[in-house]
Amino acid sequence: MANAKQAVQSSRKGLFARFLDMIEVVGNKLPHPVTIFVLFSIAVAIISHIAAAAGVSVEFNMVDRTTNEVKLTTVQAISLLNADGIRYMFSKAVANFTGFAPLGTVLVAMLGVGVAEGTGLIQALLRKLVLSTPKRLITAVVVFAGVMSNIASDAGYVVLVPLGAIVFLSFGRHPLAGLAAAFAGVSGGFSANLLIGTVDPLLGGISTEAAKLVSPGYAVAPTANWYFMIVSTFLITILGTWITEKIVEPRLGEYKGNEKVDLHDLTAAEKKGLRAALISIVLFAVLIALLVVPANGILRDPQKGTIMGHSPFMDGLVPIIMLFFLVPGAAYGIFAGTIKNDKDVASAMGKAMASMGGYLVLAFAAAQFVAYFAYTNLGTILAVKGAAFLKATGMTGFPLIIGFILVSAFINLFIGSASAKWAIMAPVFVPMLMQLGYSPEFTQVAYRIGDSSTNIISPLMSYFAVIIAFAQKYDKETGIGTLISTMLPYSIIFLVGWTILLVIWSFFGLPIGPGAGMYLPM
Template structure:
C-alpha cells in the first residue's frame, strides 16, 4: 500500500509541475527574451569558438571562428525587427504541414479515414483483435485527430463487444495512436514537420543540407512491426490481466458496419487512388520523366522526393473527394473548400506557436550561440568518450524525460534541434539519426504525460466505462506500454546503428 501511495504521489507531482508550465508559445517568448539577454552578456565577454566547418560562400571546408553576436547591438535590434516576417514565412515546417493537412483534412472531413479504420477493426477475427487495434492506432497517426477521436473509443467498444475489458481496448488503441506516434508504414505531416526543423538546424552547419520527409521511412516501417508486437504482448499479458473481468454497467455495444453509401464511397475512393497512382507512375517511372532528377535520372534525389509533401496531400485529397462524392456528401466544389478551410482553422494554435518558434530558431542561429554550444558540447562528449551507442541511448532518455513536461513534439524539437543536430553532426552522425532518436523518446512517454493534448479526452473516454477512472488510473495503466516501448525501441535503433542500415531513402547514419 505504501508503494502505491508513493507512486501516486510521484504521478501527482509530475502532473502538478506540468500544469504549472505556461503555454508552449509563451515558453518560446520567454526563451527569446532570455536569448536576447544571454547573447548580450556572452558577446560582452567575447565568447567565441574555432572549428572546422563549411564556408557558406565558397562551400570550402576550413577553419572558422564563430563569435557570439549580441541581439541588443544596433545590428541585432535591426535583425529582430526586419526579419520577423521572413523568419515566420521561411520556417520550413509551416508550409509543409499546412500543405499536407489540406489533403488529410479533406479525407478526414468526408469520413474516409474514419470509415477505413472502422472497416479494418470490424472485419478482424477475435484472436487478432488486439494486434489490429494497436496496428490501426499506429497507422492512424497519419491523421492524428482521427486516431484519437475515432479509434480510441472504438477500441474500447470493440473489446467490450468481444466480452473483453473495454479499458484494455482503449489502452491498446491509445498505445498505438500516441505511443506509436513515430512509427508508421508511410510518412505524413509529422515527418514533414520534424524534418523541416531538422533541415533548418542542419543548414547552420552544412548550408543546403536536405533532410527529406522520407528520411526515417525504413526505420518507421520496422518500428511499426515492433510497436505492434510489443503493444499486443503488453495488452494481453500485463494490462488486461491487471484490469481483470469487466463488471461495469456499460452494456456490450455493437460496432456499426459499413453502410451502403460508405461502401460506394470506398469504391469511388479506391478507383480515384488507382488513377492517381497510375498518373504519378507516368511522371516518375519512365526514363526522362519530369519528376526524375533531370541530370542523373535517379529517383531518390529528385523532384519526386522533394515534392513528397504535395504528393501526400493529393493522395489523401483526391480519394477523399471521391469518397464524399460516392457517399453523396459532396455535391459541389464549395463543400471541398469548406473541408480544407476547417482543417486550416484547426491549425490556428499551431500557426501562433510556429511564429514564436521561428523567431527563436532564427535568433539562435544569428547569435551563433548554437555553434558555440554545439562545438564545445561535441568536444566535451569526445573527451569523455560518450559517443556511439551510449550517446544515442542518453539522448533518447533525455527526450523521453523532457516530453513529460512539454507535450508538443514540434515545440520541443524546435528548441532541441538547433543545439543537438550541430553537435551530433560534428561528431560525425547525420541529422536523420538524431531526429529518429528524438522521436523514440518523445513518442514513448506521450501516453503517460498529462500535458499531452488529448490526455484529458482519453480520461473522459475511460470514465464512460469506469466512473472512478482518473489521470492517475490512466497513467498507471499506460506505464507498462511506455517502459516497454522505450526499451524495445531503443534496442531496435541500437541494432540498426550497429548494422549500419540506412534510416530512409538516401539517409545514412554517418556524415
C-alpha cells in the same frame, strides 16, 4: 511471498506514475504554451546577450551540407539585444513565421484531409477498420505505421498522429493514447524503417566527408545502416506497443471528453462511396508512378535522374499528400451523396482551416523561438561543447559509445535537425572512433539512436507545437507538461532498449548494412 512481490511492483509503478504526474502538474501549471514560447524567446535573447558580451565562441571542423566538404569553422554567440539583433527580431518576424517548416506542411495537407473528413470518408474508413481489425493488434499497427511514415519525410506528423487518436477513439480507447502511440512511432522511431528513407543518404554523405579526415577514399553508402534499422523497426513497434498499453493508457484512464466516433454498420451509399474512393486512389497512385518510376520520369531529379534527395517528387510530397486525401475524399462524397457541388468541397476545406486557428497562434510564437535559437548560435555552441566534453573524458570502448549516444540524445533537445547535428558531430566522433577501430557506419548508427529517442520530449522539435494543438482537440487543458509526461516513458525505454540492441548486435559482430561492418577492416 507473492503478495510481497506484488506490493513491491505496485510501489515501483506508483513511484514512476507519481514522477510522471509531477512532471505533468509542474508543466501544466506553467502559462499557456504560447506564453511559454514567448518567455523562452525572451530567455534566449537575454542569454545570447550575456554570451556575446563574454565573447563565447567555439572552433570546430564541420561538414558543409551544401558541398559536403569539411571546413574549419568558428561560431560566436550572437546577441539579440544589440542593434542588429533588434533589427532582426522586427524585420524577420513574418519570415520566421511563414518559413516555419511545419506551417506550410500542416496547412496544405489539411486542405486534403479536410475534404476527406468533411465528406465522411475518414469516418467510414475508421468504422471499416474497427469492424475488421482485431482489437489486440491495433496499437502495434498504429506504432508500426508511424515508424514507416518517415519514408515520406514529415507526413506522419500531419496525418498519422491525429489519425492515431481517432483510431483509438473509435475502439473506445483514450484518443491521447493513440496520439502518443503514433507520435512515438513517427518521431521517437524516426531513424528506423524497413526501407531506405530520405535521411539515409543525407547522413551517409556527411559521414563520408568526416571519414575522409582519416581515410581519404572512404565512402559511406546510403544503405550503411539498413540491416540494423530493419530490426529496429520491429523493436520500436514492440516497445511502443508495450509502453502504450502498460504505462501510458492506464495512466490516462477512461476518456470522458465529448469527441465521439459513430460505429454503426456502413450503409449502401457509404459502401458505394468507399469503392469509388478506392478506384480513385488506385488511379491517382498509377499517375504518380508514371511520373516517378520511369528513368526519365518528370518528378525525378532532372540532372541526376534520382528520386531521393531534392527531387521534384520529394520536394512535392506535401501537395501529393494533399491530393492523396482530396481525390478519394471527393470521389467518396460524390458517390455517397455527401457532395452536391464544388461549393461543398470548398466548404470542407474552409472548415479544416478554421479549426487550425489555435495552431496558427502557437506556431507564430514557436517559430520565433526556434529562429532566435538558430540566429544566436546557442544550439551550435551547446553541441560543440557537449562533444568536446565527451572527448575530454578519455573513455574508450562501449562506455564511449554509450556516452556518445547519451550526448547525441541530449544535444537533440536543442537542435532538431538530424543532419545539422551530424554535420557538427561527425567530424569529431567519426575520426575519433575510427582511431579506435570502429567504422563510420557504426558511429552513424549509434548517433541515430540518440538523435531519435528524445525527439518526442523536446519543445524545440519543429512539430512539438503541432502535436499539442492536436491533443487539445480531446483535452483543452493539454499543455507542454501533459505532452512531455506522456511521452517521457517512450523516450527513456526507446533509448535504453535501442542501446541494448546495439550492444547485442556488437556482441555477435553482425553487419549493420550491406557491406558495412562494425569495425574497420584490418
